[in-house]
Amino acid sequence: MGAHFGHGADHHAATPPGGRALRLGIGGPVGSGKTALTAALCRVLRDELALAVVTNDIYTTEDADFLRREAVLSDDRITAVRTGACPHTAIRDDISANLDAVEALEQRHPGLDLVIVESGGDNLTALFSRGLADRQIFVLDVAGGDDVPRKGGLGVAAADLLVINKTDLAPLVGSDLELMASDAARVRDGKPVALTSLREAPGAPEVAAWVRRVVAGSREHAPA
Structure with missing residues (x-):
């Protein structure tokens, strides 16, 4: 199933201050497919955009290790943050560790176009601080139940793009994709x-196309 885009939505990213890289947050519950989506975007976009990734795990570096094993980017473009607390703390409340990681990547790789910050798995209220992410994607998976979009929550309602993932599982778990899409459109x-x-x-073409648009929008509006 393809994408359902709101006709009135603004697909252009806010201009990053000082012409720096666009910072894209990817959040969502545990198991929704955040790391797999991050890997897919890196594979599809790495030949056209200068990319780097920051991952968040509570105690481990598991997500960063997965991205390195999959060789989606060179190892020095992937950095792990151990949050030591609920994931939303490090992306919304005290963003200093993530900001330090992002800025270190930007210094190590001048001219980055995009830095993806992947949150650890969290609940429906998890949302990135705008001090950390210029734009954000929230990921749900159909196995969580087709009533999740209508429950709302900051992540579902306010993220710049909502991704309802693993649609191939819908027949197996009894989720109604049309209901999920219509509820999401209403809430958002x-x-x-x-x-x-x-x-x-595997290339998440609808999501990759959206990312291309927001990066292009940030370039168009960057100061000369």
Whole structure:
């Protein structure tokens, strides 16, 4: 199933201060497919954009290790943050560790176009501070239940793009994709929604296209 984009949505990213890299946060519950989506975006976009990634885990570096094993980027473009607390703390409340990691990547790799910050798994209220992320994606998976989009929460309602992932599992878990899409559209008031299956479309084409648009928008509005 393809993407469902709100017609009135603004797909252009806010201009990053000082012409720095666009910072894209990816959040969502445990097991929703955040790391797999991050890996897919890196594979698809790495030949056209200068990329780096910061991952967040509470105690381990598991997500960063996975990205390195998959060789989605060179090892020095992937950095892990151990939050030591609930993931939303490090992306919303005290963002200093993530900011330090992002800025270190930007210094190590001048001219980055995009830095992806992947949150650890969290609940529906998790949202990135705008001091950390210029734009953000929130990822749900259909196995969580088709009632999740209508429950709302900051992540579902306010993220710049909502991704309803693992649509290939819908028949197996009894989730109604049309219901999920319509509930999400209502809760999100025109902001875009993409229905994806990385098994059926490993490159996440709808999400990659959205990322291209926001990066292009940030370039267009960057100071001369």
